[in-house]
Amino acid sequence: MRFEDRAERITAKQVAETFVSVGPLIDLLSSRNNQIVYGRRGTGKTHALRYYQSMCNKTRDVAIFIDAQNIGSNGSIYNDHSIPVSERATRLLVDVCSAIHHELIVIFSDPSRGWNLAEAAPVLDGFVAGFSETRVDGAVEREASHKDSSVSKSTASATINLGTIPNSSFGLSNEDSTNQEHATKIKVTGTDHTWIDFNYFSRAIRALARYLGASRLWVLIDEWTTIPPEIQPYLADLLRRAMFSVPNITVKIAAIEHRASFKIDLANEGYIGFELGADISTAINLDDYLVIDNDEERAKNFFRNFVSNHAIAIASEIGLNIGHPGSIIARSFTQENVFTEFVRATEGVPRDAMHILALAAQKASTNQISMPVVRSAAHSFFQTEKYNTIQANKENRVLLDWIRDEVISNRRTRAFLLPVAVEDVIIDRLFDRRALHILNRSRSAAHRPGERFIVYKLDYGLYVDLINTDKFPEGLLLSLDAGKDVDFDVPLDDARSFRRAILDLDQFYAANPQFKRAP
DSSP, X not given: OOOOXXXXXXXXXXXXHXXXXXXXXXXXXXXXXXXXXXXXXXXXXXXXXXXXXXXXXXXXXXXXXXXXXXXXXXXXXXXXXXXXXXXXXXXXXXHHHHHHHHHHHHHHHOGGGTOOHHHHHHHHHHHHHHHOOEEEESOEEEEXXXXXXXXXXXXXXXXXXXXXXXXXXXXXXXXXEEEEEEEEEEEEOSEXXXXXXXXXXXXXXXXXXXXXXXXXXXXXXXXXXXXXXXXXXXHHHHHHHHHTXXXXXXXXXXXXXXXXXXXXXXXXXXXXXXXXTTTBEEEEEHHHHTOTTTOHHHHHHHHHHHHHHHHHHHHHHTTOOOOOGGGHHHHHBSSHHHHHHHHXXXXXXXXXHHHHHHXXXXXXXXXXXXXXXXXXXXXXXXXXXXXXXXXXSHHHHHHHHHHIIIIIIITSOSEEEEETTOOOHXXXXXXXXXXXXXXXXXXXXXXXXXXXXXXXXXXXXXXXXXXXXXXXXXXOSSOOOTTOOOOXXXXXXXXXXXXXXXXXXXXXXXXXXXXXXXX
């Protein structure tokens, strides 16, 4: 119940103690190639990037973690359509570079890192100058005024005394004063633009790279998809032009796949942004990697280490000795199959695993976690955390309820197919909110040759209510062999016939004309 569910709120020490590598993720991140890490919220992208940052900073390399949620200003990230998109993207690049500059000062000022700040300061000054220029696009008027004033005053006086002792006195005074006033007024009738001269900026970046010498600068950008979609390709283009050609600078980006917009194609076959595969590659998609249906042993091993590492770290903080890591799972769950059910309930999402386990611990109290407790916790988590959020948008709730009734109650399965070519924003939102999960991204079907399908499954917490009822789904739609891509077919005499296996969203929109399907 003490587990912290967000990696950005824990210390570097806690990041290292609780991290569990997802397959080859760290080896992939260690590549010098510019890369994208895909995954929905809660799949461990932030934890992985922060862990990799701590690894790099233990060496002579310099790793900078940038949370895109915390950069940008009203003039760069918000939807002020009076400002051109290119200008907003340029301002955002300036914000990114400002964040890099701040982190570099911290690193170069750390005596334990061995850098000489006096030597680094001129390089950092040049780096700042490269991205801090502004210019005015439009007329600039200057008005000057000059005013002189002078005052001259003369007085003379004479006095003669004819008394016993005659005497006389004379007085003369003269006063001159001159006042001068100058005033200059500048009137700007144009627009003040953020301006980056990429020739100059590139030289500043390369000067920084030369100062690093054999060390590498790793720029780790998290939460890319919090940037407005219309700005993302322009920022991607600016990053590509500024950093991708520098040999010892590597950029890693964490993003949600279908929320990321990296490229705009131009009519002349050019483009703005990243070209996936050519400019930047995909390292791994964490949405797929820990799903138990894809590889049960891999998923179980990950969550076994995941739970043990977190339990040991928290116990150490509060002064408890909970024994050998290998015994924690056996002592916490009544049986091995209960732990397997817990892994199944997580749907491969570590953050969801934390919430489910915390609820299970509350329900079990001082007892071991049993099968009913796991199922009850998973159901409670879905209802209180996921379904409440989904209900905030009527479209999401109605479609999810329709899929639940259509797939679970009527078809007696928790999986369904959608053609790869079918795009639907509500399906995407349900996937984002982890009410739907992707079991496989590309499957073929014997009855529809040449067409590819995405296999979705409904969240464990959504159908757990039906366990031990006559509507309980008997299994998944099809049996998937890990690593194989084969045609499949559902026998016609099966209650889950092939025609009913493919979900027809047109039926939903026909039955709910109040919802307009996005093009």
